[in-house]
Amino acid sequence: MAIKVLLVDDSAVMRKVLTRALRQAGLDVGDILEAGDGSEAIGVLENDPSVDLILCDWNMPNMNGPDFVAAARAKGYEMPIVMVTTEAGNERVQQALDAGANGFVTKPFTPDKLGEALEKILQPA
């Protein structure tokens, strides 16, 4: 069944890169929603909570990635959230996981690398 994905990144180009990479990775992607920062993403979720997967950047204006993750979890949204970011240090990874993210993909990435990371997270337990 096709999944609905929310892409959260302040770069419109990167959101399109992610859209293309998701399809090239072979994931069954249906609707793709977009937000330019964490605050906008919260608004998208409030309008449409049926999102199956969120890909989220770290550095964004208004509300950054970790703050968005924490806010989304605090509001009860439980869908998988994967950080897709240039931030790669162990402390950053742990910070994201502590906030409630489910995984981490470092930029630059290939579609295969993105697909492998997402398949592990989306596989049923």
Place this chain on the structure above:
Amino acid sequence: MTVEAAVDVGAILADSFRENIEMMFGLPLEGPEEGSGDGQMTMSGMVGLGGPEFRGLLQIACTDRGARKLAATLLGGEEMLGDDPAMIADGLGELANLVGGAIKRRLDEGGGNIELSLPSVLEGEGNLLGVSNSERVTLRWIVDGELVETSLVYTINGS
């Protein structure tokens, strides 16, 4: 950081740019050569890096045509880019963000503890604004036939 680390900044810049062009863009890449060229750069993507010891400003400069090619490549082709100049600027800014992130990663491995700024894009001719009492490394590349200059202006330990 030591003087040897300052010399390595050029290698860090080169490796970071090459890694992103190869992985995210997949474009043919020649270089680098040191120093600025004679090409008139008309667009620059910039990102700041700040840490307790290292502070720097990364600039990635190219022509309008080069910036268009980079953005079109990211998007999957000219037909995906259309005529939106904001997307071209966004693509160059994202390249600066990617390369800045790679530089940050490498500096952090040496204890740099670097924070990255949001990227910005400047349009118009001219090179990087000078910063007094700073070091500067500039590398020239040919990316799929287009000249691209990457510059890192930086200070270490406030020197």
